[in-house]
Amino acid sequence: MRKLTYGMNLSLDGYIAAPGGDLGWGVQSDELFQWWSDRVDTTGLALYGRGLWEAMSSHWPSADEQPGATPAAIEFAGRWRHMPKVVFSSTIGTVDWNARLVTGDAVTEITRLKADDGGPMDIGGATLAAAAMRAGLVDEYVIVTHPVLVGGGTWFYTALDDWVNLNLVETRTFPDGVVLTRYETRR
Template sequence: MGKLIYAANTSLDGYLEDEDGSFDWSVPDEEVHAFWNEHERGIGTSLYGRRMYETMRVWESDDWLTTGPAVVREYAEIWRDADKVVYSSTLREVPTARTRIERRFDPEVVRQLKETSGPDLSIGGATLGAEAFRHGLVDECVLLLHPVLVGGGKPALPGGVRLDLELLDHRRFGNGVVHVRHAVRNGT
């Protein structure tokens, strides 16, 4: 059975994006990129909301990667090798391989996907992640806390949800980013 892992870059004050929708402050250096590569290697299926998918689908193309560092090219290969499920009521088609569209988030379908998956699954995007947290589907939470305060924007974690967590791992990177990994113990 695979675990569902919510993973995100977040500002120290808890936002995925600032009030203008920017997340340029979370662009990883090579050390942090290598961490994400290792994390994503264990993911068999990624669940995305439409906006997160539209941000991530850039990894499908090689055109812009030819002059990039090896760690960036490696991430593209890892991303392409994973299955992707995009939750959207508006997308008509998806231009990336190994990708399917689901029109609505169905917690029972996600539970079944977890039960039948060997590798872990990831969930990305604030809105979709919040739904998974609210339905008690998230098994682990992986956050990279960036040393920046953005003062507002899109929260990384849902409001109105109580979860007890257990710290499983942590790490400090040379650029000041801090990784924390928690197991979700229960929800109310």
């Protein structure tokens, strides 16, 4: 069975985007960017909601061709294009860059994908991840907390019917006061 991880950058008050979708508060050090790049390199399958897909696919397919692209951005762009992806949306017509589109029930498809053989899966996008959280499908949470309060926006967490007990498996600090915490779901 595949492991499903929900991981994002978030503000200290729990938001993955400020009002209006603003991500300007989440400036990443080279070390943190490399950590995310290495994570993409080891992801067997990435699951994206529409909003995150639109943000990623508008930049990374050609980021390595942009003037002044750093070696780290060039590496990430290649890894991102190579990584298999599933996009969940009922409003997008087609997807590219090693992705396939699912327009049906996300929980049913994620459950099926978890039962398949293959490498670990990452899920991104607040709405998609919330559905997986409520269904009890998330095995691990990777929380990269930035020292900023944004006061509103897109919330990382979702309302749950029951408690989810977690075990802390890793903590790590990055430059600029960014802290990574990784928790596994207790089953």
